[in-house]
Amino acid sequence: MTNTSPGTVAITGATGFVGSAVARHLASQGWRLRLLARPGSESRLARLECAQTVSGSLTDPDALRLLLEGADALVHCAGAVRGATRADFDRVNVCGLAALLDATALRQQLRVVHISSLAAREPQLSDYAASKQAGETLLIKRLPSTQRVVLRPPAIYGPQDRELRPLLERMARGLALVPGRHEARFSLLHVDDLAAAVGCLLAQPASWGQTHEPDDGHPDGYSWPELIAAVARVTNRPARALRVPGTLLKAIGACNEWTARLIGGAPMLNRGKARELLWPNWVALGNASLAGSGWQPQFDLDRGLRNTLDHRFHHV
Ligand SMILES: NC(=O)c1ccc[n+]([C@@H]2O[C@H](COP(=O)([O-])OP(=O)(O)OC[C@H]3O[C@@H](n4cnc5c(N)ncnc54)[C@H](OP(=O)(O)O)[C@@H]3O)[C@@H](O)[C@H]2O)c1
Structure with missing residues (x-):
């Protein structure tokens, strides 16, 4: 396969954390952007000259048709990451994706980068994880x-x-809350590296048709003590570690769910999230499968932390 020059890319979720980084990066690579934004969220879109906004949500077939009209590629970053019930997650992560795939059916050559999650590996843990796995299954079946x-x-x-x-x-201020087991291991990835991976995949379709688990290149991820040590290195301030017991996490999660059922809202910490936090292995497979795309992470943990933490936390 050959290199693909930038054309028009449609992006969902561009008002969010991941999608906004993807939009900024693809704009810097010369792509023309078509951004889906829900009414009420449009003001949160980054001001990018090459961007056209389509107002609507994943449940709006007309907006999705407009979003994809003339597009060469789609990066699907929209997702529900908070919720109280399975339906809260399925509405966006499965039904929203299904609506998007219905619209892509009208565009035979459209290439789709789907932002899933490592959570999709463990669907038994949470409604979020189950919805992310169901989304992947749907995508693979339909495209x-x-x-x-x-x-x-x-x-x-x-x-x-x-x-x-x-x-x-909080770690930078001296208190490290450890939500889960000390010995658990997890991979990390700076958002700009994820955005660059999307850019490389769009430019060089060598690694298409696969499911990739990218990370920052650190072998075997990190433990909590390793992350706490890295923050201390960057800030020159050691933090006291305080383990948050699993029973407390689950109790807070249950409380949040009941509250959301009574008065509405979409809690971040529900019982499923508590089970995710207590899972011992969130280490990604790593970057070997992406070698053909030419992507390599640029942020090791220290650089990523310096970039993420406010300057007042930095050791000079
Ligand atoms: N953050 C992480 O650590 C992480 C890790 C692994 C995977 N992911 C995945 O990355 C994706 C983005 O996560 P994020 O952290 O960027 O979340 P986020 O900041 O909450 O952004 C979610 C985005 O999805 C949009 N969205 C939600 N429901 C929608 C709907 N019905 N129609 C149209 N747009 C809708 C939101 O729009 P509004 O602004 O209108 O709400 C927002 O732009 C998700 O699929 C998530 O599963 C995230």
Whole structure:
């Protein structure tokens, strides 16, 4: 296969953490962007000259048709990461994807990069994980391998991250909350590296038809003590580790779910999330399968932490 020059790329989820980084990166690579944004969220789109906005959601077939009209590729970053019930996750991660695939059926040559999650490996843990696996299965069933590639990122972090960054900032202030087992291992990936991986896949379709589990290149991921040590290295301030017991995590998760059922809302920490946090192995397979794309991560953990943590935390 040959290199593909930039054309028009449709992006879902561009108002979110991952999608906004993907949009910025692809714009910098010369792609023309077509961004799906829900009414009410449009003001959160990054101001990019080469971007056209399509107002609507994944449940709006007309908006999806407009989004994909004339597009050469689609990067599907939209997803539900918070919720109280299986339906909350399936509505976006399965039904939303199905609607998008219905719209892609009208565009035979469209290439699709699907942002899944390492969680899809362990669907028994949570409604989120089960919905991500169901999404992958649907995509693989509906699109020929030459037209699709699945990325299963591990925990992604970066300056605009609302999940891991607060935990890292607390570590930088001297208190490391360890939500799970000390000995658990997990991979990490800086959001700009994930965005660059998408760019490489679009430019060089050598690794298409596969499911990739990219990471920052650190063999066998990290343990909590290793992450805490890295934050201490970057900030020159050691943190005291405080383990949050699994029973407490699960109790908070259950409380959040009941509250959401009573008064609405989409909690980040539900019982499924607690089970995910307590899972011992979130180490990605790594980057060998992506070698043909030419992508290599640029952020090791220290560089990624310096970029993510506010400057006031840095050791000078
Ligand atoms: N963050 C991580 O560590 C991580 C790790 C592995 C995989 N992932 C995957 O990466 C993807 C993006 O996650 P994120 O962290 O960027 O989440 P995020 O910041 O919450 O962004 C989610 C995006 O999806 C959009 N969206 C949600 N429901 C939608 C709908 N019905 N129609 C149209 N757009 C909708 C949101 O739009 P609004 O702005 O309108 O809400 C937002 O742009 C997800 O698929 C997630 O599973 C994330």
